[in-house]
Amino acid sequence: MANYSVRNQVAIISLCSPPVNALSSDVRRGILDSLKKAEQDVKVAAIVICGEGRTFCVGADITEFKSEFKTFPNLFELVDILESSPKPIVAAIHGHAFGGGLEVALACHYRVALSSAKLALPEVKLGILPGAGGTQRLPRLIGIDSSMQWIAFGDEYSAQIAANIGIIDRIFPSNADILESAVQYAQSIIGKSLINRRVSKLPVKDASKVSHIMEKYKQIVGKKSRGAIAPMVCLEAIKHAALLPYVEGMKKERMGIEALMGSDQSKSLIYMFFAERQVRNWTIPGTGINSKNTKPIKVEKVAVIGLGTMGRGIVLSLLKAGIKHVSVMELNKTARENGLLFIKNILEGYAARGTISETQKRSMVDALKPVSNFEMLKDTDLVIEAVFESMSIKKDIFAKLGQVCKPSAVLATNTSALDVDEIAMVTPKPKQVVGMHFFAPAHVMKLLENVRGSKSSPQVIATAMNMGQRMGKVTVLVGNCHGFVGNRMFRHYTVETDFMLEEGAYPEQVDTVLKKFGFAMGRYQVGDLSGNDIGYRMRTKFEMTNKQQPPGAPERER
Numbered sequence: 001m002a003n004y005s006v007r008n009q010v011a012i013i014s015l016c017s018p019p020v021n022a023l024s025s026d027v028r029r030g031i032l033d034s035l036k037k038a039e040q041d042v043k044v045a046a047i048v049i050c051g052e053g054r055t056f057c058v059g060a061d062i063t064e065f066k067s068e069f070k071t072f073p074n075l076f077e078l079v080d081i082l083e084s085s086p087k088p089i090v091a092a093i094h095g096h097a098f099g100g101g102l103e104v105a106l107a108c109h110y111r112v113a114l115s116s117a118k119l120a121l122p123e124v125k126l127g128i129l130p131g132a133g134g135t136q137r138l139p140r141l142i143g144i145d146s147s148m149q150w151i152a153f154g155d156e157y158s159a160q161i162a163a164n165i166g167i168i169d170r171i172f173p174s175n176a177d178i179l180e181s182a183v184q185y186a187q188s189i190i191g192k193s194l195i196n197r198r199v200s201k202l203p204v205k206d207a208s209k210v211s212h213i214m215e216k217y218k219q220i221v222g223k224k225s226r227g228a229i230a231p232m233v234c235l236e237a238i239k240h241a242a243l244l245p246y247v248e249g250m251k252k253e254r255m256g257i258e259a260l261m262g263s264d265q266s267k268s269l270i271y272m273f274f275a276e277r278q279v280r281n282w283t284i285p286g287t288g289i290n291s292k293n294t295k296p297i298k299v300e301k302v303a304v305i306g307l308g309t310m311g312r313g314i315v316l317s318l319l320k321a322g323i324k325h326v327s328v329m330e331l332n333k334t335a336r337e338n339g340l341l342f343i344k345n346i347l348e349g350y351a352a353r354g355t356i357s358e359t360q361k362r363s364m365v366d367a368l369k370p371v372s373n374f375e376m377l378k379d380t381d382l383v384i385e386a387v388f389e390s391m392s393i394k395k396d397i398f399a400k401l402g403q404v405c406k407p408s409a410v411l412a413t414n415t416s417a418l419d420v421d422e423i424a425m426v427t428p429k430p431k432q433v434v435g436m437h438f439f440a441p442a443h444v445m446k447l448l449e450n451v452r453g454s455k456s457s458p459q460v461i462a463t464a465m466n467m468g469q470r471m472g473k474v475t476v477l478v479g480n481c482h483g484f485v486g487n488r489m490f491r492h493y494t495v496e497t498d499f500m501l502e503e504g505a506y507p508e509q510v511d512t513v514l515k516k517f518g519f520a521m522g523r524y525q526v527g528d529l530s531g532n533d534i535g536y537r538m539r540t541k542f543e544m545t546n547k548q549q550p551p552g553a554p555e556r557e558r
């Protein structure tokens, strides 16, 4: 839905569809009806489109994709109607202008934004392309090169970056009133010609270089998005913006979206989008305890024990999450020095690439606190143990943590398969113990499996879940069983690939096929990265007939 009002010659069309103002058929209809009112009202000289609540607009309503093409106006039609309005339209952006939301803004004649706003055309992450003129308007505004960067990878950009390259006309401070600022801006452009403000009418500045730019992005996409169809279709559609008039380019864009919408890849990515959100709503089966009724413990000081492959990545994830005090404990001098050097080098790399500023890098390095004994962890809020996958070593560490840590401290183990309850029992407060199973490399991989022990308290679970979300991880709560969920799934995959080795394939041949199929890494590369010894230990424990597993051994042991 959209609300309509008029203030000092400016009509205000405010999208009102909580929580994120997705462009459902009702919202599109509401915009169109309001636009007609504004166009017919002789007292209205300019129009502002804004979003109510936390955001401008996150794009098409993904839940309505199936009927997207059927209802009038679809997004594709709406953007052209907006752009051809005889009265100037200003998009007032706060929060997010994503996907169709940004396409609506591109169809407006001016765009203003709060400095805190984020912009993106992330459709490629749903296996589709920006199907409402995004592939045709963006190149006319910022050129082919930048458009390919924005559209083929779907990343979000700050309003400031968008202003630097010409998408945003005016930035307001993050604490400004976006509507008030936009109305004033709209008043300042009343009476100005719209000739150069209709983006579809603009030429594409770097059109002559399209073949060269296309080749460059084909190479990058081929490497970065191996196996994905949508990025290549996006590049093709953008190429047409350089080669064809707008109307013809739009026909090509339409062919692209029709081919991608409903494809297996798109269906899977959309499933993943909703699944990633669904897991935030965790629950403890049969108890009524859930994410809505349980508060996490406040976590300011975190410690990581062990600076091997996993510990380093976990430390980096915590630093990136903005934790200002990260104690690191590694008793082996060489491992400690190597680990700290690795962390600092990665932070240097982020700063060099502009992912973080120099100031952020310095504050992350300052947050690192090497510690040499357990006593120094006594006021830590959350300890994440990430040492060698051995029950006896972990029990030894948790017994010590149980003695020195404050009673409210959450004690987490990064075990990938061991029994969290067995580890918890060596501490005086097993309810404080939980599993936090990261995947290597932990600063890159988005999945975090939090393991609920039989004694873990709801607050402790909420704290682990909250910390995972603070780190930007897709955080899933799972039960305590051998291999939890991730490794139980992975096991079936490894069994099949191992059969292939038995049948004569080399590990690198198996990996090559998997990577060609689209996997980021081959199965045997993953083994090398995580350590094949971990798999060996897990298999030994898994074995139903080995000495440790007499007949009748409990299910979790099997």
Ligand SMILES: CCCCCC/C=C/CC(=O)SCCNC(=O)CCNC(=O)[C@H](O)C(C)(C)COP(=O)(O)OP(=O)(O)OC[C@H]1O[C@@H](n2cnc3c(N)ncnc32)[C@H](O)[C@@H]1OP(=O)(O)O
Pocket: 019, 020, 022, 058, 059, 060, 061, 062, 063, 068, 069, 074, 075, 076, 077, 096, 098, 099, 100, 101, 122, 123, 126, 129, 130, 131, 132, 257, 274, 277, 278
């Ligand atoms: C004939 C031509 C037809 C063309 C049609 C095709 C054109 C498509 C163009 C598009 O616009 S496709 C959609 C592009 N937009 C996106 O992909 C954005 C998706 N959303 C996000 O990435 C995030 O929501 C956000 C914008 C970064 C905000 O993140 P935040 O963490 O703040 O909120 P969430 O928890 O993710 O979302 C809250 C709530 O809203 C639901 N939701 C978000 N986006 C959409 C959406 N586009 N459609 C429907 N629902 C959406 C989300 O599922 C959450 O719901 P919940 O029930 O609270 O879990």
